[in-house]
Amino acid sequence: MRFWERLGRISPPLVVGLGGLLLWELVLRVVQPGGFVLPPPSEILSSAVENREVIWTAVLSTGWIVITGLISGVVIGVLLSVAVSWYRLADEAITPLAVAISAIPIIALAPIFNAWFGLLSPRSNQLVVMLLVFFPVFINTTRGLTDIPLDQIDLMRSYGASRWEITKEVRVPNAMPFFFSALRIAASLAVIAAIVAEYFGGRQDALGPLIIQNAGLARYTDAWAAVLAGSAIGIGLYAIVRALERFAMPWRAAVNQGIEG
Amino acid sequence: MTATRVAPAVEMVLVSKVFNRGKPNEVLALDDISLSVGQREFITLIGPSGCGKSTLLRLMAGLLDPTVGEVTVNGKTANQARADREYGIAFQTAGLFDWRSVQQNIELPLQLMGWSKRERRQRAREMLTLVKLEEFGGHYPRELSGGMQQRVAIARALSFQPSILFMDEPFGALDEMTREHMQTELLRIWGETHTTVVFVTHSIPEAVFLSERVVVMSPRPGRLFAELPVDLGARDFDTRESPEFFERVTAVREALRRPDGVE
Ligand SMILES: Nc1ncnc2c1ncn2[C@@H]1O[C@H](COP(=O)(O)OP(=O)(O)OP(=O)(O)O)[C@@H](O)[C@H]1O
Ligand SMILES: [Mg+2]
Numbered sequence: 001m002r003f004w005e006r007l008g009r010i011s012p013p014l015v016v017g018l019g020g021l022l023l024w025e026l027v028l029r030v031v032q033p034g035g036f037v038l039p040p041p042s043e044i045l046s047s048a049v050e051n052r053e054v055i056w057t058a059v060l061s062t063g064w065i066v067i068t069g070l071i072s073g074v075v076i077g078v079l080l081s082v083a084v085s086w087y088r089l090a091d092e093a094i095t096p097l098a099v100a101i102s103a104i105p106i107i108a109l110a111p112i113f114n115a116w117f118g119l120l121s122p123r124s125n126q127l128v129v130m131l132l133v134f135f136p137v138f139i140n141t142t143r144g145l146t147d148i149p150l151d152q153i154d155l156m157r158s159y160g161a162s163r164w165e166i167t168k169e170v171r172v173p174n175a176m177p178f179f180f181s182a183l184r185i186a187a188s189l190a191v192i193a194a195i196v197a198e199y200f201g202g203r204q205d206a207l208g209p210l211i212i213q214n215a216g217l218a219r220y221t222d223a224w225a226a227v228l229a230g231s232a233i234g235i236g237l238y239a240i241v242r243a244l245e246r247f248a249m250p251w252r253a254a255v256n257q258g259i260e261g
Numbered sequence: 262m263t264a265t266r267v268a269p270a271v272e273m274v275l276v277s278k279v280f281n282r283g284k285p286n287e288v289l290a291l292d293d294i295s296l297s298v299g300q301r302e303f304i305t306l307i308g309p310s311g312c313g314k315s316t317l318l319r320l321m322a323g324l325l326d327p328t329v330g331e332v333t334v335n336g337k338t339a340n341q342a343r344a345d346r347e348y349g350i351a352f353q354t355a356g357l358f359d360w361r362s363v364q365q366n367i368e369l370p371l372q373l374m375g376w377s378k379r380e381r382r383q384r385a386r387e388m389l390t391l392v393k394l395e396e397f398g399g400h401y402p403r404e405l406s407g408g409m410q411q412r413v414a415i416a417r418a419l420s421f422q423p424s425i426l427f428m429d430e431p432f433g434a435l436d437e438m439t440r441e442h443m444q445t446e447l448l449r450i451w452g453e454t455h456t457t458v459v460f461v462t463h464s465i466p467e468a469v470f471l472s473e474r475v476v477v478m479s480p481r482p483g484r485l486f487a488e489l490p491v492d493l494g495a496r497d498f499d500t501r502e503s504p505e506f507f508e509r510v511t512a513v514r515e516a517l518r519r520p521d522g523v524e
Binding site: 149152155157159161169173174176249251 | 319322343348350356359361369
């Protein structure tokens with residue numbers, strides 16, 4: 001019966017999604033505004049199938065930027081928030097700097113990074129993704145590591161727990177929900193950042209260049225197919241993050257089920 | 262060995278606590294407190310909000326240092342006693358860790374003390390039986406009612422059989438019926454485990470029902486200004502309705518009303 005339960009849970013968005021696509025298709029068939037405005041989904045899909053090799057290569061190329069940028073941004077964000085939660089001096093030194101970095105429109109720096117690393121190097125795009133991902137992870141994780149009721153810390157002290165034990169047993173698990181909600185935001189940010197950064201440079205077999213080239217040659221259906229591939233990366237990452245989340249925080253899953261059923 | 266037996270459970274000599282010393286928001290939270298709690302005694306601290314009850318308990322627990330004076334617990338400094346895990350503590354909020362099952366919450370202090378997994382499991386089972394929650398070991402705290410969570414917190418505080426139990430308004434958030442039930446449970450546990458209990462509360466009937474001695478505090482600055490022995494003997498269901506019980510309740514209420522007691 002688990003299958004039906006699961007279907008029951010995912011069917012509302014499925015119905016809305018499919019219904020939306022159907023409506024889109026029907027309206028375009030009736031109005032026929034021309035492919036440059038919006039091609040019908042059936043044509044986008046057949047273009048995606050037709051160009052599957054080019055698109056697959058592009059997905060791998062962009063996906064690599066997204067994953068490496070995401071992971072490095074997350075690692076740096078987490079390491080810095082641990083430092084900040086341990087040492088006041090680190091907090092005073094790092095936090096204002098992090099806020100300042102977040103105020104820079106990072107994507108606008110892509111052309112400058114290209115000049116640093118070379119126009120066709122993937123490094124600049126990785127850097128854009130990393131910087132963009134870093135901030136929400138840093139801010140949220142820091143909050144989770146430090147925002148702990150005094151009673152809980154005192155309780156640990158009453159057991160004679162060391163600072164490391166308090167970090168391991170209280171701070172880290174307390175930060176988990178904060179970290180994962182940041183990761184969800186970061187995952188979709190990373191895809192957007194990678195593709196937009198690719199408009200300015202980096203490897204030419206990626207999704208960004210594919211969209212630009214097709215749009216430039218008025219092959220809008222093919223451009224849309226590449227956009228579709230980009231959102232597939234985003235959805236895939238989101239699903240992975242949710243799965244990790246459920247694995248890392250079994251206590252949340254248990255409680256939620258209690259409420260739903 | 263004998264020293265620990267003979268020494269009072271808690272001894273405070275001329276203790277004062279000042280918060281934010283030398284700053285504009287300086288507060289004299291406690292002033293000249295001297296108090297001795299005997300081994301196996303059940304003592305209650307009562308007083309209006311802000312009179313320093315939690316601060317006093319934190320000083321005894323070695324979680325705060327006194328500005329002036331000395332605190333000893335089982336003959337050791339409060340900090341040493343904390344490091345030696347001489348006491349268990351329960352706060353107003355149950356303070357269970359959401360990410361640990363009920364059983365794992367009770368095992369936490371034992372785990373930090375390096376007990377083996379088998380010993381931990383065994384003791385946690387015993388504790389769950391003591392607080393009558395045998396079937397809930399595998400549940401997460403959020404799946405439990407407030408009263409059940411409070412019982413888990415008490416089980417956790419007792420798990421390593423400390424000789425002293427500090428409790429800061431542990432039943433404050435409970436409804437009247439659960440509260441009375443928990444009071445009876447606590448007295449039963451106290452009787453079975455021979456611990457010393459220092460209990461903080463706002464409630465006069467609670468103080469009278471539970472303890473052998475009620476210490477009344479006054480605010481701004483926090484001082485002890487009355488001590489009332491409560492010689493009601495073993496408590497049972499009828500105690501709460503006995504004339505002696507009401508007499509003691511009235512006595513505590515009058516003490517709280519004295520001019521320097523405010524409220
Ligand atoms: N960490 C702190 N820093 C500054 N002032 C504090 C601190 N803790 C307590 N105080 C002050 O000390 C006084 C006593 O506080 P305490 O929490 O001990 O009162 P209480 O009797 O437990 O009150 P309640 O019954 O409301 O819990 C209050 O005036 C409070 O503002
Ligand atoms: Mg208090």
